[in-house]
Structure formats: structure tokens, C-alpha cells
Amino acid sequence: MVKRVLQYSFSLLNVDYVQLTSSWNYRNVLSPYYRIYYINEGQGEISDFNRTVKLEPGYLYIIPSFTMCNLCCKNVLGQYFVQFFEQSSHGISMFANKRAVLRLKASDVDVQLFKRLLEINPGRGINRSDNPKVYEKEIYYDEYQQLNNKQSLAIYIETQGILMQLVSRFLQLDTSASPNEHVIPIKIIESLNYILANLQLPLSVSKLATMVHQNVDYFSRQFKLYTGLRPIAYINEKRIERAQYLMATSRMSLSEICDQTGFEHLSYFSNTFKKLTGISPSDYKKQLQSVRF
Template sequence: MIKRVLQNTFSLLNVDHVKLTHKWDYRNVISPYYRIYYIDDGAGEISDQVNFLKLEPGYLYIIPSFTLCSLSCSSHLSQYFVQFFEESADGVSLFARSRVVSKIKATQLDIDLFKHLLEINPGRGINRSDDPKIYEKNIYYKEYQELNNRQNLASYIETQGILLQLMGRFLKSQQHLAQGIQHAPSKIAETIGHILVNLHQELSVTALAARINQHPDYFSRQFKIFTGERPVNYILGKRIERAQYLLATSKLAYSEIAAQTGFDTLSYFSKSFKKITGMSPRTYKKQIYIVGFTL
């Protein structure tokens, strides 16, 4: 019997039920974690570079990680929300082919799942003070990971299960994106893992192809078939994603982040980061400070 092993797990950041006002107004936000909302009252707007969606009661919304988006509320908005990091053993995100905001009709089960997620994860909201400079400045991923580590096994497993069910709801609505997609052969899957572990090293197409005894041109074509990108573009994208993660979750200097993500110089890092995200590392870091782990 062939066993199918799920490669993706999640690290919970925040979950809460909040009532928002017109102050909830953020433009060009990009974060290394997922957001899922369930709206139970009021109205708002959410958009990325492709879609513009109305936030309305009775619907679920998702913002995949590393998706540039804008959020706003003109009057009032009541929502359940959950934010979490995705961790993938093979380096392939569940939404790698669809990093866009999307919307589906909520079911009673979805609502019950959100309520239970909040029940088994008390005190995981964002606000710790009325002053954003206080509660946003000191929020770091390690603190939330420690909360996850201290969670009892039953609640941890339930949390993983609920996040998987909510993610599955959105994946089900996008199944057409997976039509015709084949599973990557073992050599390509292994190469992806090698890339993700060694982003700080030189990763030439010639060297990657030699590792698996393939001609560079053949390797590059096969890599694109199963990832949608040539190796050079894929590696650059993963380096920038890792840099975004480090900017959001650490106090490392820009030069240290550049070195840890495989850029020879700070100027090349900055140029590449702006090319991919549309903003400089400094602007992105400033956004993270101002917005924090925003809803």
C-alpha cells in the first residue's frame, strides 16, 4: 500500500474575535504568515494585485503568506481571525501556485471550528496594550513558538487539525489549479530540499544539476515543469521569502540577513528584494514595525 504523507504543518501566531473600526486601514501589507478571517458582522475590503473583495458576513477569506495586500474598514467590522506560519518538509507551500486573496461561503462547521480554535487557544490575541508602540514592538515569532511548545498535546493536535480543515476548504475551491500537475520526481524534490537548507550558499544551476547527474539544460527544464519556475528564479524567490521572514521575526542587521540568504553584497540584496516585493528591506521592516502582526 502506498502511503501519502502530508508535508505541511503550521505554527499558530494569533487567534481572536475582534470588532474593528475605520482605524483598521493598512495599505500594501506583505507578511510571511497566513491570515484567515471569518466575518460575522459589518463590512470591509481586502485586495491584492489581482483581486478586490468585499468583506461581508457569512464568508471566509484567506491571505496566503507573502501576498501583497491592502485591508480597510469604512465603519465597523466584526471578525474571527487566525494567523499562522506554514512549515513544509519539501519546501512547497500549499498555495505556491495561488498566492492571491480568496473568498468562500462559510458553513456552520467553519464557524464552530473558529470558535473551538479560540477556546483551546485562549489569550492568543494581538493587543497587549492600548499603545501599538508597546504591543507591536516586542512581538516576535519565538515567543509564539514557545506558547505552541507549552501547549498540551491534545490542544496542539486539535489546533493543527482545525488549521488543516480551514486550509482544505480553500484548497478545495481551487482544485482546478492542480489539474494536470504531476508529483515531482525524487531528484527534483530532493533538490528543492537541498536549496531550502542551503540558501546561504552558492547555488548555481550547473552545481545543482551535477548533484543529481543531469545536464544543466535538462535539469532546468524538468525543474520548471514541476515548480513552474526556472531554478534561478525559484532560488531568488525563496531567498527573498526567507529574508522577509527574518525581517519580520528577528533583530538581525540587513547585512546579516543578506549573508544568511545568499546575497554577496548588501546592495545586491536590496536591489533584489525591491524587485520581488516592490519595496526596500528598510521600508518592509518599517511596515512590520508600524503594522506589527496586524489582523
């Protein structure tokens, strides 16, 4: 019998039902957490780099973490939503290769799950503003984490279960993968864990390959086979994700964040950040800090 260990967990931020108007119109939204929507009336749009997705009644939508998108409601939009952080034991997001808006037809069970999530997590709406530039602040994250810490074990486990069920619906959209496609060799897992634990340190392909006793070229090919990226590209991507998280949850300067994420020079950090996100770190930080509480 093959023993499988659940390697993912979630940290709830917000869950609520809202009726939005044309004021819900925001561009270049890039968040370190997930969003899932269920629409029950009206229309809207979410657009990313590749396409525009219509928000329509009867459908579920997911926006994975660190997915740049635009949010738009032209008239009225009835929306159930939940926002949450993802944690994984190996540092690989479930949607690492799907940083795009996904949608599917909602079932009656999906709707009941949203309603139950609201029932057991009251007062978790965004009461200050529906503008991501306003509510994505360190003090807000702290507030919601305190609420999570106060959850009973029963509510915590039920919340995890509901989020797992909702997320699993979107994982089922990819039917092309074989059952063993995402089984990653232990040496690659060890490398991923080392990278994520040491992003602030100098990291090289030769050092990573030596740690797992492999030839540099072979290690690099294997790494790309199982992660989709060459080691340096993966390191840079994770460093930028960590930088985004630090910008969203701390008051560090860009120089401090540059040091904390292992970049030798601020200019290289800035160029890499813009290359991967489409926006400069200073502009991203201004977006997050444009309104202070």
C-alpha cells in the first residue's frame, strides 16, 4: 500500500458575500494569497496576461497566489469570495504551473460549502474597503492570523477541509497529467527544501548539485524536468515571491528586502522583480502602501 501524506495547508484571510458595483475596478492586482469566487448574480471580468475571463452566475473562479490580474465590474456583481494563504511542506505550490485565472461550473455542493465557510467563520469580511491596495496591509494580515489562532480545533479542521474541497475542484481541470507525473525524486525535494530555507544566502547550481552528489548538467536537467524551471530561474522566482510577501507583510525597505532575499545588488533585484511580475518593486510597494491605516 502506498502511503500518501497531505503536504498542503491553508491560512484563512477573508470569507464573505458582497454585492459589488462599478467601483470594483482595479488593475495590476498581485497578491501573495489565493482567491476563490462564486458568482450568483450580475457580471464582471478578470483578466490576466493571457486572456479575459467573464464572471458569470453559477461559476466558480480561482486566482492562484502571485497571479497578476485586473478586476472589473461594469454594473452589479453578487460575489461569494474566500482569500487564503497556502503552505506546503516542500515549497511547491499546487498551482506552480497554473498561474492563471481558472473557472468551472459550480455545483450545489460548492455553494453549500461557501455558505458553511461563512457560517463557521463570521466577521471575516473586508470591512474597510474592497480595494486590494487598501486591505493588503501588514496590520490586516496580523488581525486575521489572530482570528485563526482563536479558532477551535473543530472549526480549524472544518475550515481546512472546505478549502481543500474547493481547491480540489480546480485541480481536476488538468486531466492530461499521468498519475506519476508529479512524483518528484527525493534529491530534487531536498534541493527545493534547501533553496526555500536559504533564499537569503548565495545559491549556485554547482553547490546544489554537489549537495545531492550529481553532475551539474544532469542535476540541472532533472531539476527542470520536475519543476519546469532551471535552478537559477526557480531560485529567482522564489526570491521574488518572498520579496512580494515581505512587501505585503512588513515595512522593510527595498534594500533590506534585497538583502533578505539573497540578491547581491539592488539593481539586479529590481530588474528580476520587473521581469517576473511586470511591475517594478517600487511601484508594487507603492500599490501596497498607498493607503496607510
